[in-house]
Amino acid sequence: MKLIGHENTKKIIRRFLDRNYPSYSFLFEGKDCIGKKAVALLTARAYLCEKQYGFGCGECSSCRQAQETIEDVYSEEKKERNVHPDIMLVSPEKEIKISQIRQVVQFLRLKKKKAVIIEKAEKMNTEASNALLKTLEEPPENSMLILTTSDQKKLLPTIVSRCKKIRFSPLSPEEIKQIISLRLSDEKLVKTLTVLADGSMCIPDAVAKKSQLFKYAKDLYTLLSLRELHPEGIITFAQIFDSLELEEIRIILDITEKIIYKKTLKGDVDPQLYEDFIKERKTLEKALEKGVKKKLAVEGMYFALKS
Numbered sequence: 001m002k003l004i005g006h007e008n009t010k011k012i013i014r015r016f017l018d019r020n021y022p023s024y025s026f027l028f029e030g031k032d033c034i035g036k037k038a039v040a041l042l043t044a045r046a047y048l049c050e051k052q053y054g055f056g057c058g059e060c061s062s063c064r065q066a067q068e069t070i071e072d073v074y075s076e077e078k079k080e081r082n083v084h085p086d087i088m089l090v091s092p093e094k095e096i097k098i099s100q101i102r103q104v105v106q107f108l109r110l111k112k113k114k115a116v117i118i119e120k121a122e123k124m125n126t127e128a129s130n131a132l133l134k135t136l137e138e139p140p141e142n143s144m145l146i147l148t149t150s151d152q153k154k155l156l157p158t159i160v161s162r163c164k165k166i167r168f169s170p171l172s173p174e175e176i177k178q179i180i181s182l183r184l185s186d187e188k189l190v191k192t193l194t195v196l197a198d199g200s201m202c203i204p205d206a207v208a209k210k211s212q213l214f215k216y217a218k219d220l221y222t223l224l225s226l227r228e229l230h231p232e233g234i235i236t237f238a239q240i241f242d243s244l245e246l247e248e249i250r251i252i253l254d255i256t257e258k259i260i261y262k263k264t265l266k267g268d269v270d271p272q273l274y275e276d277f278i279k280e281r282k283t284l285e286k287a288l289e290k291g292v293k294k295k296l297a298v299e300g301m302y303f304a305l306k307s
């Protein structure tokens with residue numbers, strides 16, 4: 001894995017590590033899909049490196065195992081790897097439950113040096129948050145805890161105040177372009193996605209995985225920008241919408257919103273469409289959360305925008 005960006009952020013983290021505190025509690029905060037988890041894994045590697053060199057010397061046995069752990073997290077190919085026994089990564093399914101935090105607490109009690117990363121920490125439910133808070137009040141020695149989040153307001157203020165906050169900046173267009181170019185070869189698409197990315201890899205990553213998402217977003221934009229009503233168009237679109245995952249729908253709406261925004265800036269569409277779209281997409285997302293059929297929800301949005 002090649003990490004692009006966040007050079008200054010890494011320097012700050014390294015300064016903290018140079019202080020050799022008995023324990024570390026970090027909160028990495030910044031937009032989704034910009035590399036917080038990747039930096040967290042590197043920070044864990046640095047903390048556990050036998051030579052205490054940079055973000056890991058890359059040669060000691062701890063660094064080699066940390067590298068296997070990183071590959072295990074990022075590789076599509078799932079195979080037996082010699083992962084680091086002293087790095088624990090906690091990820092939410094729908095939420096982070098107390099049983100997951102109990103495992104963290106137990107792991108942190110071990111005498112040896114160890115690192116725990118809790119990604120999307122804002123997904124901890126109340127019980128889980130309270131359990132973690134107790135550990136943060138008296139962090140065990142030889143331990144590093146890293147929470148990552150895109151929304152620290154959703155965390156308990158008492159958790160936030162007990163962590164060293166490391167703020168991650170969005171990726172620059174140049175960095176975004178470099179990362180996308182590693183994954184996609186279509187130059188025109190790389191250029192378009194760089195513009196739509198808006199500092200984060202969420203949209204480019206999703207499109208790299210499933211290129212139709214971009215086409216669907218363009219179709220939705222076309223339907224919305226046409227002056228006249230196009231019922232057959234929306235019915236066909238709604239059927240496609242019905243077959244998608246919620247996360248994919250979110251990406252389509254994100255892309256559509258960005259296209260409308262760019263077109264509004266250029267003067268190609270009525271500026272009112274941008275404002276109305278933002279409002280109606282919120283209504284649509286709420287409906288989906290409540291379990292309204294995707295097909296009906298998107299038709300609802302279309303007709304509301306067309307009325």
Ligand SMILES: [Zn+2]
Pocket residue numbers: 048049050051052053056057058059060061062063
């Ligand atoms: Zn090392």
